[in-house]
Amino acid sequence: MAVERNLWASLRATTIARVGLGRAGDAPPLGDLLTFQLAHARARDAVGTTLDVARLTAELQPLHVRQVSSLARDRIQYLRRPDLGRQLDRSWADDLSRGPFDAVFVVADGLSAKAVNDNAAAFISACMDRLASWRFAPIVLAQQARVAIGDEIGSRLEASLAVVLIGERPGLSVPHSMGVYITYNPQPGRTDAQRNCISNIHADGLNPEQAAQKAAWLMSEALARKLTGVDLKDAAPDAGGLGIEKGGES
Amino acid sequence: MSGYSSSVNGTRYTFEDLRSLLAAASPRRSGDELAGVAAQSEEHRIAARFALADVPLKQFLSECLVPYEADEVTRLIVDTHDSAAFRKVAHMTVGDLRDWLLGYEADAEALRALSPGLTPEMVAATCKLMRNQDLIAVARKCRVVTGFRSTLGLAGRLSSRLQPNHPTDDLHGIAVSTLDGLLYGAGDAVIGVNPATDSLANCIDMLRMLDAVREKYDIPTQTCVLAHVTTAIAAMERGAPTDLVFQSVAGTEAANASFGVNLGILREAYEASQSLRRGTVGSNTMYFETGQGAALSANAHHGMDQQTAEARAYAVARAFKPLIVNSVVGFIGPEYLYDGKQIIRAGLEDHYCGKLLGVPMGCDVCYTNHADADQDDMDTLMTLLTVAGMTFIITVPGSDDVMLNYQSASFHDLLYLRSALNVRAAPEFEAWLERMQMKDAQGRVRPVTSQTPLLAGIVAGEMTSRGG
The missing domain is CATH 1.10.220.70 (lyase)
Incomplete structure (x- = not known):
């Protein structure tokens, strides 16, 4: 048994997959079962978390913060109707003062609000430090929101770039991961192919500072080249090393 | 009208x-x-x-x-x-x-x-x-039998796809998950990896590694890298060892276009794979995945309900005499199938429609973390589908696909289904399990010991040498 245990310890170093579990008859042993259930419970809980507006507002000071909501009225409708999560509830929209601005940061709950509660303020602050001369719109906190809500917000604010920070779909190994989607000339109807994405921002992945470095590069290039999406990704000299991906729906 | x-x-x-x-x-x-x-x-x-x-x-x-x-x-x-x-x-x-x-x-x-x-x-x-x-x-009355190096779809059998995905396509990591599955007797339908990166060089590396493992242990199964069909065509042109060609397909021309395919490209891939003649007991060389909601998500459903659009995907599949087809039933998300009840129903519908249309239908019994479903729902669906005679089930280590970030069935689940419902692996693969001394007197897959020949080989350092 000791030989097996040592063997699996070395094999496990090659993958985070759940290999080398034991057996209780045909089933996994209880320890593995409960470990799995805990991971699933954390992922499920992540979907139900909400934007911590008070915390984000405090951490973002002295920046101005505006709150908006999508047309999805609750979590259940949000999950069932992705189309509603992409549209701005107009009753909030009058509050958005017009630009022009170089960029607007939109902090969206997505599928794991805790991910943005934990990472958004540090990311935004690090980005702004790198782009000191830019004109930024007030930070928009968007509830029940999907990535594309940034298109309508950016368009209303007359911002050249919409930068949407959003909680990614929770996984068993990482329940609270933030993604960042950058869109040039945001307008309703933009597709994911027209965005650039930085994903995997969390305590054990990319930290907010590293993510901000990539984002600032992309934002500068996007403004200079007047585009985002596949063409910008291909233009990046070491896009692979930067971990920059084409957009995906969140 | x-x-x-x-x-x-x-x-x-x-x-x-x-x-x-x-x-x-x-x-x-x-x-x-x-x-x-x-x-x-x-x-x-x-x-x-x-x-x-x-x-x-x-x-x-x-x-x-x-x-x-x-x-x-x-x-x-x-x-x-x-x-x-x-x-x-x-x-x-x-x-x-x-x-x-x-x-x-x-x-x-x-x-x-x-x-x-x-x-x-x-x-x-x-x-x-x-x-x-x-x-x-x-x-369960339908009988759809196909073959390549193993024979699939016989009465009283349940085969499995061993899905050893890795978040960065690390070949050692994929090999370790493959070994893990083989030790549970999984993999007689296919050993099939979803690549994290759809590059040709990457796919060829994976095809070569999987083929080397299969050859080394003389495993009567087939391997597949589930890259885009055009990548598979390019890999075959370069002589990469290709058993099965994979493609996701849907039930309308526009939905297939969103996958970057049409019937002509599928025909080209089918003919290229047929020409290789790598099968031993049969010549079915295609593997398709489908799923309710695929057409709608591409805005290509033409006003059809998603189950009807899905059934039309099986017409696409059956035109190319596939070895295996499965729906990825709970993968596409809660905006298409909201909870365990809807996923279970859809899984049974897909299997029924596929089988009646003559398609060798399996299932990825699965869910995502934003769907209102859990392992109990999957236990129900996999048990019902095995009673219904599904051709194969997708299995991953510990139900956790660490590349695609969703939960599928596990190697343990396969053992449970075989015991509880008395279903066996493909006959060629079953004989291999016996040759490898992996079955006990009751026909069950033995728990692993360091004496297990597959593992003994590893202990001797055959599969784990890190190389570089």
Whole structure:
């Protein structure tokens, strides 16, 4: 048994997959079962978390913060109707003062609000430090929101770039991961192919500072080249090393 | 357009066309509600079923759900319809066919003979008039046998895909997950990796590694890297060891275009894979995945409900004599199948429709973390599908796919299904398990010890040398 245990310890170093579990008859042993259930419970809980507006507002000071909501009225409708999560509830929209601005940061709950509660303020602050001369719109906190809500917000604010920070779909190994989607000339109807994405921002992945470095590069290039999406990704000299991906729906 | 109607307790319900009638008759699911084609009330839904039951099957041959001129999948369905096989049921309504399918006369041979005479839309229509037990009862009578290095779909058998995915396509990591699965007796349908990166060089590296493992241990199975079909064609041109060609397919031309494929490209890949002649016990070389919601997510559903669109994907699949096909039922997300109940129902529907249309149907029994589903729901679905005679089930280490970030069935689940429902691996693979001394006197897969020959080889350092 000791030989097996040592063997699996070395094999496990090659993958985070759940290999080398034991057996209780045909089933996994209880320890593995409960470990799995805990991971699933954390992922499920992540979907139900909400934007911590008070915390984000405090951490973002002295920046101005505006709150908006999508047309999805609750979590259940949000999950069932992705189309509603992409549209701005107009009753909030009058509050958005017009630009022009170089960029607007939109902090969206997505599928794991805790991910943005934990990472958004540090990311935004690090980005702004790198782009000191830019004109930024007030930070928009968007509830029940999907990535594309940034298109309508950016368009209303007359911002050249919409930068949407959003909680990614929770996984068993990482329940609270933030993604960042950058869109040039945001307008309703933009597709994911027209965005650039930085994903995997969390305590054990990319930290907010590293993510901000990539984002600032992309934002500068996007403004200079007047585009985002596949063409910008291909233009990046070491896009692979930067971990920059084409957009995906969140 | 004549339209369809029924009256329930004095209320008259009308349906503009066959497409909207099928949609209204469908069991409730989030994708049809998202598309705006679902019934407006529970009574409306059942009224649609009454109306659908009375529709003559012949009507499906004259009323296309997607226009013939606009869609190559419709053309495939119409042009390959076998009117001689259809003659047996040509006088029937949808309701008659549902009753006939459940009758004792409809045995494996009768269903096999009828299959080319049925269109996906006819099969989808019967599906809407069936309870879950009906879907199981008819599917388990169907027999679809295919082969490559193992024979799949025989009575009393359940095969499995071993899915050793890795977040960065690390070859050692993939090899370790492959070994893990083999030690549970998984992998007789295919050892198939979803690549994290769809680059040609990467896919060729993975194909070579998987083929080397299979050759080294003389495993009677087939390997596959589930890259885009155009990548597979390029890999074959470069001589990469390719057993099966994979592609995701859907039920409309526009949805397939969103996957970057059409029937011509699939035909090219099919012919290239056929020319390699790598199979030993059979020559089925294609592997397709499908899933309810795929057409809608590409905005290519043409107003059809998602289950009917899904059934049309099986017409695409069967044109290329696949070794295996599976729906990825709970993968696409809660906006299409909201919870465990909807996923379970859809899994049974997909399997039933596939089998009746002559497709070797398996399932990725799975869910995502934003769906209202859990392992208990998956236990129910995998048990029901095994009773229904599914060809194969997808299995991953500990139910956790660490690349695609969703939960599928586990190697342990396969052992449970084999024990609880007395189903066995493909005969060639079963003989290999015996040769490898992995079965006990009761035919069960033994727990691993360091004496297990596969593992003993590893201890001796055969598979783990890190190289560089």
